[in-house]
Amino acid sequence: MELGYLFSTIVKMAALVAWIYGLLWGLNRKLLWQKALTVILAFGVIQGAFLLSFGDFAVFSGFDQGLLFQAVSMAMVAVGLNVIYGFNGQFSLAQWGFYGIGAYVAADITWWWSSGNASGLLVAGIGVILGGLAIALVGRLLRLKRGIPVLSAFTFYLIAVVAAGAVAMYLGHALVPLVQAGFGTKAAPGILASAAAQQVVFILAVVIAGAFAAEISFLFGLPVLTLGSDYFGIATLGFAIVVQTLMVNSDTILPFPEMKGGRGMIGIPRLTTWATAFIFLLLVIILVRNFVKSSTGRATLSVREDETAARAMGIDIAQSKLLSFVLGSFLAGIGGALYAHYIGFLSPSMFSFIAGFNPLIIVVFGGLGSITGSLAASVAWIFFLEGFLRVLLGQMGTEAPTWRFVLYPIALLLLMLMRPQGLLGTVEWGFLKADRLLKKVKPADAKTPAAVQKENS
Amino acid sequence: MADTQTARPVLDLREVTKFFGGLSAVKGLSLALPRGALWGLIGPNGAGKTTVFNLITGLIKVSEGEIIFGDERIDGLEPYEITRMGVARTFQNIRLFSNLSVLDNVRIAYHPHAGYSFGDSMLRTRRFTAKEKELTDQAMEFLSIFKLQGIAEETARNLPYGEQRRVEIARALACNPQVLLLDEPAAGMNPREIQELMDLIHFIRDRFKLTILLIEHQMRVVMGICEYLTVMDFGEVIARGTPKEIQGNQKVVEAYLGKGVASSAAG
Numbered sequence: 001m002e003l004g005y006l007f008s009t010i011v012k013m014a015a016l017v018a019w020i021y022g023l024l025w026g027l028n029r030k031l032l033w034q035k036a037l038t039v040i041l042a043f044g045v046i047q048g049a050f051l052l053s054f055g056d057f058a059v060f061s062g063f064d065q066g067l068l069f070q071a072v073s074m075a076m077v078a079v080g081l082n083v084i085y086g087f088n089g090q091f092s093l094a095q096w097g098f099y100g101i102g103a104y105v106a107a108d109i110t111w112w113w114s115s116g117n118a119s120g121l122l123v124a125g126i127g128v129i130l131g132g133l134a135i136a137l138v139g140r141l142l143r144l145k146r147g148i149p150v151l152s153a154f155t156f157y158l159i160a161v162v163a164a165g166a167v168a169m170y171l172g173h174a175l176v177p178l179v180q181a182g183f184g185t186k187a188a189p190g191i192l193a194s195a196a197a198q199q200v201v202f203i204l205a206v207v208i209a210g211a212f213a214a215e216i217s218f219l220f221g222l223p224v225l226t227l228g229s230d231y232f233g234i235a236t237l238g239f240a241i242v243v244q245t246l247m248v249n250s251d252t253i254l255p256f257p258e259m260k261g262g263r264g265m266i267g268i269p270r271l272t273t274w275a276t277a278f279i280f281l282l283l284v285i286i287l288v289r290n291f292v293k294s295s296t297g298r299a300t301l302s303v304r305e306d307e308t309a310a311r312a313m314g315i316d317i318a319q320s321k322l323l324s325f326v327l328g329s330f331l332a333g334i335g336g337a338l339y340a341h342y343i344g345f346l347s348p349s350m351f352s353f354i355a356g357f358n359p360l361i362i363v364v365f366g367g368l369g370s371i372t373g374s375l376a377a378s379v380a381w382i383f384f385l386e387g388f389l390r391v392l393l394g395q396m397g398t399e400a401p402t403w404r405f406v407l408y409p410i411a412l413l414l415l416m417l418m419r420p421q422g423l424l425g426t427v428e429w430g431f432l433k434a435d436r437l438l439k440k441v442k443p444a445d446a447k448t449p450a451a452v453q454k455e456n457s
Numbered sequence: 458m459a460d461t462q463t464a465r466p467v468l469d470l471r472e473v474t475k476f477f478g479g480l481s482a483v484k485g486l487s488l489a490l491p492r493g494a495l496w497g498l499i500g501p502n503g504a505g506k507t508t509v510f511n512l513i514t515g516l517i518k519v520s521e522g523e524i525i526f527g528d529e530r531i532d533g534l535e536p537y538e539i540t541r542m543g544v545a546r547t548f549q550n551i552r553l554f555s556n557l558s559v560l561d562n563v564r565i566a567y568h569p570h571a572g573y574s575f576g577d578s579m580l581r582t583r584r585f586t587a588k589e590k591e592l593t594d595q596a597m598e599f600l601s602i603f604k605l606q607g608i609a610e611e612t613a614r615n616l617p618y619g620e621q622r623r624v625e626i627a628r629a630l631a632c633n634p635q636v637l638l639l640d641e642p643a644a645g646m647n648p649r650e651i652q653e654l655m656d657l658i659h660f661i662r663d664r665f666k667l668t669i670l671l672i673e674h675q676m677r678v679v680m681g682i683c684e685y686l687t688v689m690d691f692g693e694v695i696a697r698g699t700p701k702e703i704q705g706n707q708k709v710v711e712a713y714l715g716k717g718v719a720s721s722a723a724g
Contacts, residue, residue, distance in 0.1 A: 287579060290578055291578065294575075294578030294585070294589070295565075295573070296568075296575050297578075299568045301565075302554050302557070305556060306553075306554060306555075308516065308552060311536040311537055312540060313537075313540060313628065313629075313632060314541045315537055315569075323575070
């Protein structure tokens, strides 16, 4: 049994990493139908594995499926953190806080929705839209006058966002009666209570949660990113603690009795399916690829490489830092939202800052500056720690699983000694690597450095 | 020199002073760079030359005085704004983006005029593809001017020292500047490399119609290519003139060699 389990876990981990490779390879094909086929196949393979079972033996048991969903949401958090830390060079511990924010916001929306109340969706949705508009408007106005200190700018943004929130609160509640008719009654549920409507609301909730996390990260990042990297790290740690404290007291100092504070939020509809998880993962991969492989992405890298030189090259480093921080937090928010609707239960203890080191470890483990590395390491991490070690050690006694917190730091230590750049370094696979534009540039001109030197002398 | 000095200077430092705490690193420095000049800024170690560069590019803020570029005051602007207006620089200790390719180093300098928005890149619009291709082609063409096209995909860190210097100059020029500030470009170079560098500096000035301000220690370079010199010591200008005039200037020799040595050398 133990050996069999060991073997099957390793096979599953390897298969999933191969799956990531295949997906990235396929997305890198030239023709559209090839890409489409890849997406369908990549989706189908896992969906098929979910359904496939031989008698008692399921290829992907419910437990494994849970691990996969965890891995997918963890991958989004890790990729987001890699954008902030690996690509932009800003050491952040706040990522886990944004993950928690995303989880709670999305859960709150669907919780209210499934209990027949649209106010959560309306208030959060309108709030996020108005908040975004307010930030854009203030940003435009601030650009008219130059030399505004960052704290003053922050104050303006804060006032605008709070005002937008208040308007959203009012508007959202005012609009509830319009939507409410669609819910029908308990005996005869209307169309808005149907499964399809729930899925739509769920997807909206995920996007809103991401946007909400992004807007919070904008407000938080604006003043704090002006600090040097170390101080920024400490400030983000503070942020993670504030978020968790608010979660613990969400029913007392915050007006969200449904979140039940430290006792944990229950009754979140379990709406995450493989289809939604896969689509969001795909979107995340594409968005991050598009970001990294662009002029903005290169500017982001230059800030990591040398801030002074980047400034002297005409890069607005404050903007660059803020952009990658907001993007990374957006991804964390999405990951949190998906996780909440897979697990169906949220407790503040999940979002303690200690747990917040997990995505950091994954990013370093996979390789700073490698999206592929973060994806692969997320899968490997979850399956190794939560799947393999927990189950294997669990068979050795009830207290034995505690050993995994001894074993995995040792594994980490070994990796850092043998491969300090992480498993993949900065290597990317297929879709994430391709710089087609570069390949098109006159290959005939390409000379070896030696030949060039000869020519120059 | 007479007519260039009456013409409007492209970069004009007026009584620029910088205090670090109570210490003044630069004291009442005035310097008017005529368009097209190849101007040298020299002086012994610690004279405040690099501070002047940092002041011009906005990396540190001016305490007193003003800096005019073209028609606009640029002291107080952010470094990226100054660069975008047309002042680019290299650094004394090479500051390439060392883990990126040579091509990316140059493409980063193109970022302010990439021609597509963040939204374009996220959605991979047609404009993104077209502009990105244009930008890459431009960068490759640009690298070929410096005979660097063959190492475009090489990681900057792995290049030999002389080539890193060239890449850094190329990157600064990719910012499309009117004024180029070179901070000890010949540091650590052998005589052959120095000769190449001098040719390169002449070449880029003519080709890109630049005004160049140059900090240098190697007298060979200074005397060889600079048309006019400003000599600093302890944050103050102690002499100005053509290289010839400077060579015979008693104060300059003293600043470099010390008083006693200078008088015995003069005698």
